Amino acid sequence: MRRTSGRSRNRSRRAGPSTGPVRAAVLSTAALLLSLTAGLLPAPAGAAGGAQTAQIAQAAQTAQTAQTAESARSARAAADKPAPRAGTYTNPVTKGTVDTFPDPVTIRGKDGLWYAYGTQNPVFQSRGESAERMLPILRSTNMVDWEYAGQVFTPRNQPAWHGGSRLWAPDIRYTDGVYTLTYSVPGKNNIGVATAPTPTGPWTDKGAALPTPSGCPTGGIDQALFTDRDGTPYMYWGSYDTLCVARTNADRTRIEGEVTQVAQGRRMEGAFVIRRGGHYYLFYSDAGCCDGAFSGYQVKVGRSTSPAGPFTDAEGVDLMDRTSKGTAVAGANGNRWIGPGHNSLQTDLAGQDWLVYHGIPAEQPDLERTPGVDKQLSKRPTLIDRLDWIDGWPVVRAGAGPSAGRQQAPVTSWDVGSTFNDGSLDGWHAEGAGTDGWSLAEEKDARTHVTHAGGDAPAYLVSGRTAPARVRAEADLKAGPPGGAAGLTVGYRDPRNHVTAWLDRDRGALVTDVVVDGTSRGERVTALPRNFRWGDWRNVAVEVRGTRMTVEVSADRLGDPVATQERGLPAAAARAGKVGTAARGGGTAADNVGAVTAHTPVTSRVPEPEPGALLPEYSDEFDGAAVPGTGPDSPWSWVRGRAPGTAMTGGALSWPTQNAELSLNTDTASVLTRDAPKGDHTVETKIDFAPDQPAQQAGILLYENDDRYVKNVHSVLPLSHLDGAYTHVSEFGKEGERPTTTPPTPVANAPMFGGPTARTMWLRLAYHRDTARGEHEVRASTSRDGEHWVPNGVWTLPAKGDLKIGLAAMNRAGATARFDYVRTYGG
Incomplete structure (x- = not known):
């Protein structure tokens, strides 16, 4: 188990004056419920840490054996022990x-x-x-x-x-x-x-x-x-x-x-x-x-x-x-x-x-x-x-x-709030109407939660501590039978000053109300779906940033809210305050009520690595008359001989695709190679290529030998389950020895897929030598205009020999690749 660090919330703060009779009623109700349900409750959920886990397991065994209200409460309290905040x-x-x-x-x-x-x-x-x-x-x-x-x-x-x-x-x-x-x-x-x-x-x-x-x-x-x-x-x-x-x-x-x-x-x-x-x-x-x-x-x-x-x-x-x-x-x-x-x-x-x-x-x-x-x-x-x-x-x-x-680490415990699974309302205050109407109840799934007996006027159960002004608060709510409404309250000072998001059953809506000095500053109503099930738990989340408030209603917090509302708040309401739940009418329920400081969004991307200065001695504009690799002074050389049909036309290397492969044990394609610079560098080519048959491909490589290379190519591949259908891909491929074979053998070849393709494309391979791990590290990227680049992932290979710059056009005849240049830039 990893350990996290941070401070835990205090779950045993002394209740204020208004909680005395409420707490007595709550504990009486809770004791009765726990006595009835002892032995029927699920084993307590896991905790974070070896000693803590052992304590929970012991508590769970005690609850199962004794089947008493006291042991059941002990088990739930152990399971409810909060994880440390803001850990790693x-x-x-x-x-x-x-x-x-x-x-x-x-x-x-x-x-x-x-x-x-x-x-x-x-x-x-x-x-x-x-x-x-x-x-x-x-x-x-x-x-x-x-x-x-x-x-x-x-x-x-x-x-x-x-x-x-x-x-x-x-x-x-x-x-x-x-x-x-x-x-x-x-x-x-x-x-x-x-x-x-x-x-x-x-x-x-x-x-x-x-x-x-x-x-x-x-x-x-x-x-x-x-x-x-x-x-x-x-x-x-x-x-x-x-x-x-x-x-x-x-x-x-x-x-x-x-x-x-x-x-x-x-x-x-x-x-x-x-x-x-x-x-x-x-x-x-x-x-x-x-x-x-x-x-x-x-x-x-x-x-x-x-x-x-x-x-x-x-x-x-x-x-x-x-x-x-x-x-x-x-x-x-x-x-x-x-x-x-x-x-x-x-x-x-x-x-x-x-x-x-x-x-x-x-x-x-x-x-x-x-x-x-x-x-x-x-x-x-x-x-x-x-x-x-x-x-x-x-x-x-x-x-x-x-x-x-x-x-x-994620934020997973409240600054202010509770799951109520410890069977206590310590630190909570009943305010507004019906202060004696709050009690604890039990369910197999939600376990201990709070309910309110009813009344036409709003009743509030609020934290004893104050939540921050930039806040995210949540509650699981049930609005109860017709006439009921359950709410999440933030920025609460007293019944005359608060912001509440209501699940209002009679209106079939999410209703937000901003109350300042006893006067509503206007309700905002967002309809809920006609098939909204009011008897089920619904999560309500409120986020306040400055004077902007966002409210979401969902079943399970998984990115598909059935209602979202945004509204402005007056400055008098956008302030630190207590968090809690609110009720109108009977049968409302609330659970997992709490608040923390809202996260700070990251709004800028990590910059993508940019190529350094052009290295002319490792570059070629293909503006000569001779095919690279055919003259005595050419820095290029051919693996398996010059590819048939290659020619210099219009300031580009023209290369018909071969009926030949460079894959696993079938290494028959020609590869045009030249030395690469030592150290980090980026190799780029501009290619005009319009393949129209599966397996046709052309592009750039960093090549050690037929069994150790990476490639960034425009390729055509078939689509499964669609007879005769194919797709164009930016294929960032790797071939090398599979490390889990003994001894490692060159038996594996696999792709990543990059950005969208076009007839004219720019392809890059950026090389880095990871000396700490002893690896070649290569990142691919593609562009359709030469300016805006779409990054791909990174392939690695154990560093053995040097990687050379390479070009290829292969796998199936019938298309022609025109390489406009190869340019190499420093790291």
Whole structure:
């Protein structure tokens, strides 16, 4: 377990004068409820740290054995012990808990803890266990220290309709008062659905979500749910190489209606959609997820003004266009993480978004071969990193990519607030009307929460301490029966001075009210969907920055709010104050009420490395009459002889593609090479190339030999499941020895995919010698105008021999590449 540092909140502050009779009533009610429910409550959720974990386990055992109210309260209090604030973490966050945890997705449960779900894998190999866990579940108090919490299915209760298939890529949502888990059943080319009353189960099989055929060329895999502002539920799915979307029925167990293709690309998969501002953002991964040190996976994104598209990348390229796409969110950056991808999103209590994804460690990229599994699996532990929104687009760590060193941890405990799972209202004050109406209640999922008995006038339960003026506050609320309204209050001074966001059942709306000196400064009403279920928990989040307030209403904080409202505040209301919950009418409930200082957004990207000065002695404008490599004084030389048909025409090297390859054991293509400078440098070429057949490719290389090189080429590749269809890609390929073979042998060749292609393109390879790791490190980028460059990821190779500058045009005859120049720049 990693340790975090910081201060814990004081949960035992003395109550103010107005809480005395309230507390007595609360404790009386709580004691009765706890006595009734002793022995029926779930085992306490995990904590962060060895001694703390042991204490929780002991408390849980005591509660289960004694089945008394006192022991149940003790167990819940231990589970509710807050994680330290503002600590640090180091990726992978699942280290020490599980060996691998691919395709992760997380949710904050209504008990105030975080839960993660992953693809079926042998997660405990290091403990000597070869069996796989079917959709394993982890639990955490702080998003960085995790404990194993079970699995969705076991070999004994796996639904028969799966046919024994492995289960992949879960997605979790809180819908209609239950947890809805969708997952891939690749053996049946379909998507399964299961529901549960708590994040750890018990799970009820709801069958397959897709008809046969599904209406999507790729069948069923890598799904994610999404709910639009009008309450319409959608499912996105697809892999190899098309992503689709369709509406689902009300309980999200079956798709229905039209199926729309929203994205196509080589090995595109892993859709995850959120809405932010006026756009829908479709996150996905492409290239290859699971090839160990040769995994080219990256997270990319497109956006749209409709959940059904069209989605475009930051270059304006439609995700359905037959070309590779740019706008990388996270890709390999040359540190230890290979193939980062298959993401979900999570938001911490300060409002900072986090990318949750997996990566492959360079030092140990593969799991051991597992009995009963038909192939070797890549080791893919879970990573988290800060997700920044810059100029309307998301990117990990402002463009720095996956982190390998110590990072600032998510904010996961309140400055002011409580989950109420300790069975106490110490530090809370009842104000306004009905001060004796507040009491504690119990549910299996949310556990202890507060309710109010009712009354027409507003009642408030507010913190004893003050929250900051720049604040993010949250609460899980239920508005109760008709006539009820439940609210989240911020900036509270007294009943005459506060800002409250109400879930108002009679008006069917989110209603915000700003009260200053006893006078409302105007309500703002935002309609909620007609199918809004008032009896279920809903999360309300309020963020105040200066005099601007933003309010969101969602089911589970996963980027699909059903209502968003922005409004200005008078200066008298935009100030520090208490946080709390409000109630009108009977049957309202609140849980997980608290506030912290709102996060500080990062608004500028990390600058991309720029080439240095031109190095003429390593450059060629191709303005001579002789083909490079044919004269005695040429700095160029040919591998396997001059390519047929090469010629100098119009100040360019004209090169017809060959029916020859440079791949694995088939090394028949000609390669034009020359020495590269020592030290860091960038090689650039301008190429005119219009391939029209699969496998045709041309571009630039850094080449040691036929088994050790990287290339950045304009290539044509077929699309899976679409007969005869192909796509143009910026292919950033690598060939080298696979480090996990003994001895290492040159058996692997794999791509990453870069920005969009064009007939005229500029291609770059930037070289860096990583002396600390003993590696060649190469980053690719592409441009369609020679000025604006789209960065790709980084491939590494163990440094053995020197890399030369190279050109090639190969794999299938019929197209001609025209190289305008090769220019080399210093580091």
